[in-house]
Amino acid sequence: MADHAVFTEQMRKDGYLILAPNMMDFHFALLAPVFRLNGYNLEVLTNDGPNVVAEGLKYVHNDTCVPALLVIGQFLDALHSGRYDLHRVALIITQTGGGCRASNYIFLLRKALKKAGLDFIPVISLNLSGLERGGGFHLSLRLVRHIFIGAIYGDMIMLLSNQTRPYENHRGDTDALIRRWREKLVDLFRADRGLSKKEVRHYLEEIAADFDAIPRAQAKKTRVGIVGEIYVKYSPLGNNHLEDFLRTQDCEYMVPGVSHFLQFKIDNRIEDIHLYGGSAVKLKACETFLRFVTGYEEMMLEVVKAHPSFIAPSSYAHTKTLVDGVIGHGSKMGEGWLLTAEMLELAENGFANIICAQPFGCLPNHIVGKGMIRRVSEVHPGINIVPIDYDPSATRVNQENRIRLMLAVARDQM
Ligand code: SF4
Structure with missing residues (x-):
């Protein structure tokens, strides 16, 4: 019997709202439709400001990692905002499973919830290490694949927009295009489209062409x-x-x-086996997974390189x-x-x-x-x-x- 509230299959079926902290505006905006497509009702938090820091400092020891303090502060600020039915929400947080303190943010979050009298709210661990299995949340291969594809779209838009915005002739063109593509991708994902390999290439090409069409000045x-x-x-x-x-x-x-970081996390498992030994089956699985992700990255780089005005x-x-x-x-x-x-x-x-x-x-x-x-x-x-x-x-x-x-x-x- 777990000593904390668990997100159950019934909660998933009942449509409990899963709150996620924000890290990257564009990338994370794509997470909600991707999770919904896989049966989870997810919302990415957007609350910001001094009260987030104040809540973090109130509920987390001030010598812990700043990311933990801010993520937990953002959760507590949202839960205290009155915007959510506290008996129908769950929280989701990443757990790296490595030697760093990021493996323990989840326990700090549960401790903070207890201190705030909210420990009836379940916290879901998002990890690739098989931690905290069971309950109503399953990181299926389909969901992982969709998350990676969302990251590739996000990286593409981030890369190109950062290269057009400083040079645009008409201020605001780049940000307007980002908004247009965010809405388009969210709509596509909701309809279970834009996620096959063929479609990803097609939309990456469209994105690159759209950004390259923004009129820009030649400046140093x-x-x-x-x-x-x-x-x-x-x-x-x-x-x-x-x-x-x-x-x-x-x-x-x-x-x-962010796709480099995701590849790095998979590759670490391969390096560990090369350095310290380990299961041949795990090695094969990690190599296959890495090849899968690398394939999407290669596709993105090919598309960018077809537009010489961009640095790939x-x-x-x-x-x-x-x-x-x-x-x-x-x-x-x-x-x-x-x-x-x-x-x-x-x-x-x-x-x-x-x-x-x-x-x-x-x-x-x-x-x-x-x-x-x-x-x-x-x-x-x-x-x-x-x-x-x-x-x-x-x-x-x-x-x-x-x-x-x-x-x-x-x-x-x-
Ligand atoms: S890398 Fe590790 S020590 Fe540094 S902020 Fe993240 S969890 Fe904390």
């Missing part, structure tokens, strides 16, 4: 790359709206796609080779070697001014991010990296001033 802008711990790298709530700030600074920024990111396989002799592939806590590799990938693609976004006190990412700056500079002289720590007590103005300084150095070098 400072190019900035963003790397870091996954939550603070992507989430406006986690990084004090970093992308909004960069948009005011007349520069072009590139953020590596490197493939996961190439990015992985960039850290040969720099950091071992067994380094996998936090974002592991991938974070170091992404700095080198961005520099190789012309985005050598890099913001490394890190949660304050996040040991793994301080090692593979801040800790690798000297080594990365040896491999790629001229790279200009500024690590920025994010935590609720750090002032936004201080963070932005450090970025302004980095941009001033970059402009001097231009």
Whole structure:
């Protein structure tokens, strides 16, 4: 008998609303229809603001990871908002299953719910490690496949929009196109369309053509790359709206796609078996799964490369080779070697001014991010990296001033 509330099959059938924290606006907007298609009534939270931080600080110890504090704060802020029937909601949170504290966010969330007198609300673990099996939630292969496909669409839109927005002749064209595609993809997913391999290629081609058709000026802008711990790298709530700030600074920024991170998580299981041994069946399954995901990434890269006005990111396989002799592939806590590799990938693609976004006190990412700056500079002289720590007590103005300084150095070098 579990010592916590469990999401049951009956709750699923009764249409309980499953609340999910937000991390990436576009990508996560596609999650709700994907989950609905698979039988779950999901809503991605959009609440933001100081009360989210206040709720996090109230219910989570202040020396825990910032992403945990903000995710739990966002849940508690939503539950206390009066917008939901508390006896018909469940929460969903990722559980990495690795050695990092991200495996334990779920327990912190249950503890916070207990403290708030809401421990009758079930919490679902979303993980690929077989943790917390049973109950009414099943991460089926179909659902996993749909989540990956949603990530590919999201990465494509993020990549292209970041390359058109700074140069558009008519301000707002890019954001209008993003909205149009978000509505279109949501409608397609609701109708169980846009998810077969053939359809994915077709819609990726349409997306690329649409973005390439945005009238743009020929201008030279400072190019900035963003790397870091996954939550603070992507989430406006986690990084004090970093992308909004960069948009005011007349520069072009590139953020590596989430599909690299998903491939990294699968690949870690393969590396573990190579390094420490393990089941041949598990190895085969992980290799097959990785090939499946890589196939979609290759498709996306082919489509982008057909439009020479866009810079295509490197493939996961190439990015992985960039850290040969720099950091071992067994380094996998936090974002592991991938974070170091992404700095080198961005520099190789012309985005050598890099913001490394890190949660304050996040040991793994301080090692593979801040800790690798000297080594990365040896491999790629001229790279200009500024690590920025994010935590609720750090002032936004201080963070932005450090970025302004980095941009001033970059402009001097231009
Ligand atoms: S990567 Fe850093 S922020 Fe994320 S769980 Fe691990 S220690 Fe915490």
